Amino acid sequence: MTARGAGARLPLVAPAAVGVAFIVLPLLSLLVRADWADLATHLAAPVVGQSLRLSALTTSITMVAVWILGTPLAWLLARSEHPLTAWGRALVTVPLVLPPVVGGVALLMTWGRRGVLGGWLESTLGVTLPFTTAAVVMAEIFVALPFYVISVEGSMRGLDRRFDEIAATLGAGPVRTFRAVVVPMVLPGIAAGSALAWARALGEFGATITFAGSFPGRTQTAPLGVYAALERDPQAAIALSLVMLLVSVVVLGALRSRWLR
Amino acid sequence: MTRLDARLGVAVGGFDVEADLSCDGGVTALLGPNGSGKTTLLKALAGLLPLSGGQVRVGGRTWADAARHTHVAPEARSVGMVLADPLLFPHLTLLDNVAFGPRSRGMPRAGARARAAEELGRVGLADLGSRRPGQVSQGQAQRAALARALATDPVVLLLDEPLSALDPQTRSATRADLSHRLRDFPGTTILVTHDPLDALTLGDRLVFLEDGRVVQAGTPTEVIARPRSPYVASVVGLNLLRGRLAADSSPTLELADGARLVVAGVPEDARPGDRLLATVNPAAVTLYSERPAASARNLWELEVAAVTVTGQRARVRLRGIPGTDLVAEVTLPAVAQLGVVAGRRLWAGVKATEVEVYPEA
Numbered sequence: 001m002t003a004r005g006a007g008a009r010l011p012l013v014a015p016a017a018v019g020v021a022f023i024v025l026p027l028l029s030l031l032v033r034a035d036w037a038d039l040a041t042h043l044a045a046p047v048v049g050q051s052l053r054l055s056a057l058t059t060s061i062t063m064v065a066v067w068i069l070g071t072p073l074a075w076l077l078a079r080s081e082h083p084l085t086a087w088g089r090a091l092v093t094v095p096l097v098l099p100p101v102v103g104g105v106a107l108l109m110t111w112g113r114r115g116v117l118g119g120w121l122e123s124t125l126g127v128t129l130p131f132t133t134a135a136v137v138m139a140e141i142f143v144a145l146p147f148y149v150i151s152v153e154g155s156m157r158g159l160d161r162r163f164d165e166i167a168a169t170l171g172a173g174p175v176r177t178f179r180a181v182v183v184p185m186v187l188p189g190i191a192a193g194s195a196l197a198w199a200r201a202l203g204e205f206g207a208t209i210t211f212a213g214s215f216p217g218r219t220q221t222a223p224l225g226v227y228a229a230l231e232r233d234p235q236a237a238i239a240l241s242l243v244m245l246l247v248s249v250v251v252l253g254a255l256r257s258r259w260l261r
Numbered sequence: 262m263t264r265l266d267a268r269l270g271v272a273v274g275g276f277d278v279e280a281d282l283s284c285d286g287g288v289t290a291l292l293g294p295n296g297s298g299k300t301t302l303l304k305a306l307a308g309l310l311p312l313s314g315g316q317v318r319v320g321g322r323t324w325a326d327a328a329r330h331t332h333v334a335p336e337a338r339s340v341g342m343v344l345a346d347p348l349l350f351p352h353l354t355l356l357d358n359v360a361f362g363p364r365s366r367g368m369p370r371a372g373a374r375a376r377a378a379e380e381l382g383r384v385g386l387a388d389l390g391s392r393r394p395g396q397v398s399q400g401q402a403q404r405a406a407l408a409r410a411l412a413t414d415p416v417v418l419l420l421d422e423p424l425s426a427l428d429p430q431t432r433s434a435t436r437a438d439l440s441h442r443l444r445d446f447p448g449t450t451i452l453v454t455h456d457p458l459d460a461l462t463l464g465d466r467l468v469f470l471e472d473g474r475v476v477q478a479g480t481p482t483e484v485i486a487r488p489r490s491p492y493v494a495s496v497v498g499l500n501l502l503r504g505r506l507a508a509d510s511s512p513t514l515e516l517a518d519g520a521r522l523v524v525a526g527v528p529e530d531a532r533p534g535d536r537l538l539a540t541v542n543p544a545a546v547t548l549y550s551e552r553p554a555a556s557a558r559n560l561w562e563l564e565v566a567a568v569t570v571t572g573q574r575a576r577v578r579l580r581g582i583p584g585t586d587l588v589a590e591v592t593l594p595a596v597a598q599l600g601v602v603a604g605r606r607l608w609a610g611v612k613a614t615e616v617e618v619y620p621e622a
Binding site for chain 2: 160162163165166167168169170171172173176180181184185187
């Protein structure tokens with residue numbers, strides 16, 4: 001590049017560089033401030049293992065639910081020509097832009113003891129959902145499902161309609177077409193959507209603390225664990241943060257190399 | 262033999278198509294310009310579009326009846342469909358692609374695979390069953406698509422421009438394979454094409470569609486001899502002129518805007534004023550650079566609109582006769598001698614004996 005060219009680009013390069021620094025600096029600081037010598041000890045703190053195990057459990061259940069509910073939903077949204085489909089799509093995406101804590105309040109208003117369904121649930125089945133591990137999973141599904149549905153619907157809409165038509169002429173009904181043609185063909189999109197949804201579920205904080213609270217071993221997931229430990233045992237909080245950073249980077253890396261080339 | 266009784270009316274986005282495609286086995290070639298409604302009709306037969314009028318009955322079973330709001334889902338009909346793109350499922354091997362239909366119709370895996378292997382063998386792909394669609398050529402993929410469509414023993418086979426996406430060499434070889442395979446297919450085939458060669462070599466019956474309506478139907482021989490619309494005439498390579506019989510002593514047609522066409526003879530029952538059609542073989546049109554001493558009975562001074570060359574001959578499209586362009590087929594030396602370029606004015610002559618005349622209706 002010529003000197004003049006470099007000068008001409010400065011108004012673009014400078015803000016871009018500041019942007020990169022703004023993101024990279026905190027990540028580096030996390031690494032710099034970590035107590036690497038005693039990392040093993042910090043990782044052994046009860047809050048670390050306990051909250052990570054709970055996060056692994058709840059996000060796994062969340063993902064299964066997201067697949068079972070989200071994949072058919074994405075397909076119906078992708079192929080429906082009904083005028084109300086656009087509304088359906090908009091409603092499903094609300095949690096994407098909703099502050100998570102509002103989502104938590106909304107869940108409480110639905111499933112809480114005085115909630116729209118919660119009261120009935122308690123009186124007939126004796127089930128109370130708020131402040132249980134189940135509530136953690138519900139909060140995670142609430143925030144993660146839209147990510148998955150939007151991402152998968154995008155790749156399903158890109159699928160040539162003539163594949164569905166050919167499958168139909170070959171005798172495949174809607175369910176078989178979905179299972180044997182659509183899902184295998186959009187597998188890359190499903191993987192990408194799953195990674196996004198899972199990362200969102202793993203990081204979920206606001207809805208969880210509102211709807212499920214922060215009880216160690218029961219509802220205190222890794223992000224809640226970090227927050228709780230930050231006062232008492234900052235190095236444990238940093239160690240736990242490092243684990244989540246590592247996991248995020250691995251997920252992103254896997255996503256990039258396999259599906260997002 | 263299962264008779265296809267299809268009188269279809271389909272309305273899609275402000276465009277409506279109406280056609281009678283009833284036939285009893287064999288291959289019906291459906292021709293028409295782009296946007297004439299050919300694919301729409303195929304989709305309606307397959308059940309992928311609802312009928313707005315008419316009905317589809319196959320061998321006594323009703324697939325669709327607009328009046329009675331009957332619509333059998335595509336998967337419950339017995340059709341096979343092949344489009345211009347093979348559209349093989351990319352995640353399945355060729356064998357599993359072909360086995361997909363039988364499996365969907367409830368055949369156990371082993372049986373379906375045996376059936377698929379048999380079908381692949383019939384289109385010459387016995388060795389390629391374990392390949393993925395991405396690992397075979399376009400022509401092979403298209404043959405596999407045909408095998409897949411036939412593996413369910415459909416009563417009606419729908420082919421939508423099955424050869425149009427292939428390169429010329431592969432197309433010719435695949436056309437031969439298709440013709441061979443269709444010969445022992447017992448059902449009814451509807452072949453959509455805009456290639457006259459496909460229609461004439463594969464079709465037992467031709468149906469021409471323009472603007473959503475059938476303009477002509479008949480055997481290839483009938484159509485070649487007596488085209489009834491400019492499009493049909495262009496497909497079979499003839500000039501078509503439309504006129505009324507004049508009250509002259511010698512048989513003459515009055516064309517649009519006072520132009521006249523002298524002919525050798527007209528149908529016996531034709532009376533002055535009757536509407537008649539006339540065809541002129543492009544090879545029978547003679548071109549002159551200057552007005553010749555009248556040897557041909559019909560002579561026009563026309564302007565060259567376009568020239569295309571095939572082998573040793575050229576087709577020259579001439580403009581100037583009201584209502585139609587005249588195509589002349591001349592040799593390459595003649596093209597050079599006359600200096601045929603677009604815009605040049607030439608004299609075109611047609612002998613009265615070279616004009617074929619028949620009634621319009």
